[in-house]
């Protein structure tokens with residue numbers, strides 16, 4: 001249900017912007033979600049479809065782009081990009097990985113009709 005709250009938050013934000021800038025309609029919404037956040041893009045899409053009904057985003061296409069984990073090894077100082085969470089450094093084998101990014105959640109792009 002966390003996805004539903006986030007979709008609601010995103011839609012409210014877009015409605016606010018649409019009022020401010022007099023947009024007639026929103027054609028496309030792109031969200032950026034870090035893989036570390038463990039959110040389901042499928043659930044966000046489903047929630048957004050429901051929430052957008054009757055609002056300025058009603059016919060908007062929702063695109064979700066996921067960003068990989070970025071980890072840094074404290075031992076050999078290498079950066080590691082991964083689709084999955086991992087604990088072991090692939091280059092030196094140390095259990096010293098530190099998360100750098102992968103938690104983002106933001107509106108990356110809006111395509112509007114004004």
Ligand SMILES: [Zn+2]
Nearest residue numbers: 073076089092
């Ligand atoms: Zn290492």
